[in-house]
Amino acid sequence: MEAETPQARDLFAKFGPLMAERDRLLDSGVRDPFAIVMDEVKSPTEAVIDGKDTILLGTYNYMGMTFDPDVIQAGKDALEKFGAGTTGSRVLNGTYVGHMACEEALKEFYGMDHAMVFSTGYQANLGIVSTLAGKGDYVILDADSHASIYDGCFLGNAEIVRFRHNNVENLEKRLQRLPPEAGKLVVLEGVYSMLGDIAPLDVMVPLAKQYGAMVLVDEAHSMGFFGEQGRGVAEAQGVIDDVDFIIGTFSKSVGTVGGFCVSNHAKTEFLRLVCRPYTFTASLPPSVVATASTSIRKLMHAGNKRAHLWENSKRLHRGLRDLGFKLATDEPESAILAVLLPDQDTAVRMWQSLLEHGLYVNMARPPATPAGVYLLRCSLCAEHTTEQVEQILGMFAAAGRATGAID
Template sequence: MTDLLSKFDPLIAERQALLDTGVRDPFSIVMDEVKSPTLAVIKGKETILLGTYNYMGMTFDPDVIQAGKDALDNFGSGTTGSRVLNGTYQGHKECEEALKAFYGTEHAMVFSTGYQANLGMMSTLAGKGEYIILDADSHASIYDGCALGNAEIVRFRHNSVEDLDKRLGRLPAEAGKLVVLEGVYSMVGDIAPLKEMVAVAKKHGAMILCDEAHGMGFFGANGRGVFEEAGVEKDVDFVVGTFSKSVGTVGGFCVSNHPKFEVLRLVCRPYVFTASLPPSVVATAAASIRKLMHAGAKRQHLWENSRRLHGGLRALGFTLGTETPQSAIIAVMLPDQEQAVGMWAALLELGLYVNMARPPATPAGTFLLRCSLCAEHSAEQVEQILGMFAAAGRAVGVIPPAV
């Protein structure tokens, strides 16, 4: 009998070799206790969280928590059904109303996860004989949605307006086209040149979907995302997002002003054939989204944190993924897995949790530590974080010793 898991033997051996060095597994961390959006207990040690995507710190907001408790008491623990059958409760509609108010759109559709939102939109919007044109660095959920559908897939070089233009120009003029962009790319935290890309897409008659998973909450005057800050709201046809970043819970969504949008509830398989979110979850999401509409002070503080951490890390001698702070994600680039794991472990020992990323989540040969800042990180915590990076970097040999 052929062992179907034998194809993963090289990865199993690589992971075991890593564990044999005595380092903790970077991909099996357990939060024993979570005290706040910025503090947790890991292996008995109080640890600053710098790798949670909790950008706006909404997970412990008292109003958000109370909304979830009330819904749990009034509607029970779950729906046990799909949105198109028995799984739409009052709270699901209220959550969609909150999204429509936040984005200023006519339509909003809530999915059970952000992954499913992309899975659903990619596989449904473009079909046989049509094209999806996507950035080569697109998120796995976008690629997986493309694989689920029947459209032809065309990739262009990351953030290259010129390559997007060239590839669109090669496609049949009469064919349906969907250009898929992300406001913020999650690996290194760089943003897309949306103004220029949207202009190119429109020139070639393509529709546009923008994923604002990592931009919602703190880009733009209303916190809608990079597409708002770029001034292209009227030109983007669909905006996909998630509740698991700035909103502080779980779920996904798509908003749009397209007059035929509601038909997607009947034809989008990842929406139709899965259970809907529990009432407590959509209640927390709705409460959080309404508060994010008035979170200007939080947005300002988050940007202050980003500028301070980025500038401080560069001054210490670290190589970063972007020349300037472009988002709440700051990537510390490392030459190999050994140094990446060494830095990650040293930081955790000092009381700081960050994400370690390696292939296949990153391009081949790319190893990095991904820092995700939170609006609830105090200025003092950011200084602590810089001190921890300095100590770990010098101990591992990533930066020179202090003079």
């Protein structure tokens, strides 16, 4: 009698609990919060979803550059002159004059000597973290760090040392326990994308230096509107000259797609040859780097936009608190406002009610958020008008009462 062949384990089995939870949610009659399709995008703050005009409050389009006429024209010109794509890596045939111009714009914007442009912001973190910190090195990071930072640690095979979110004392305890001679990279974020809170870089950066660590700051959610020149939280808190590497993205304030690293380290250029997510992927299309370059140069002179964005953030934060919603921060710390809700069902029902009223926000849940935290993430734009902010508050009031999220 032949022995039975063992049945291979279902590779999807590990997702079983999540699949069941999703099915239960959709069976209750709510929409899938992670499957929204934009039928039309009219402006940085307005779109058509399911045939209905909708205010956008969940797009990270902080400075509203996606529809800037100069940015759009730069993309059109590059598309006609250089075609749709490069079909090659930056280290082979994928570097055009536009890529160099984009890196020059970044160097000028940050006042730094070196800039590397990646195809996405995710790849920028993945590439720089994994290349700098390898086996036997330590990456000391905030427990709430972005997935791309964690993945950079895994790719580089570095030892991961977590400290409690924004906790200076806990960071120092972790640093004290590490071998003095070991390679160390402290990774921080200017603005944390889920809760919208900022890091105390003015304390953490000098502390990391005291223990011989290099410092990388991800300014993805702060570039454009923090600091006098819009360079981010490190500039606003006066420590930008002490930061070794700044990582950023084009998909937030810049309004297109791509990522970058800027630095004053003389050896930075060598990273182009050894950074796998930079070396082994196709470069950005010429039209994309053209839009990025134009947007970055305009952000150098966007003081009025920054001021209006802060006004919007303060007004919306105050209004939501007055309505009875619980927010993640006592005061507005960034353009991200996180509305905390008690459970996933309430969060999803509130999210759907807002959409039905004509407002799109992000619904977020673990593992994207800390364990047990369910929230609606609102990301404001410098192009939101004062009238739109008042409309948004009215929609939150109506949806909150309809769902029982507020009295």
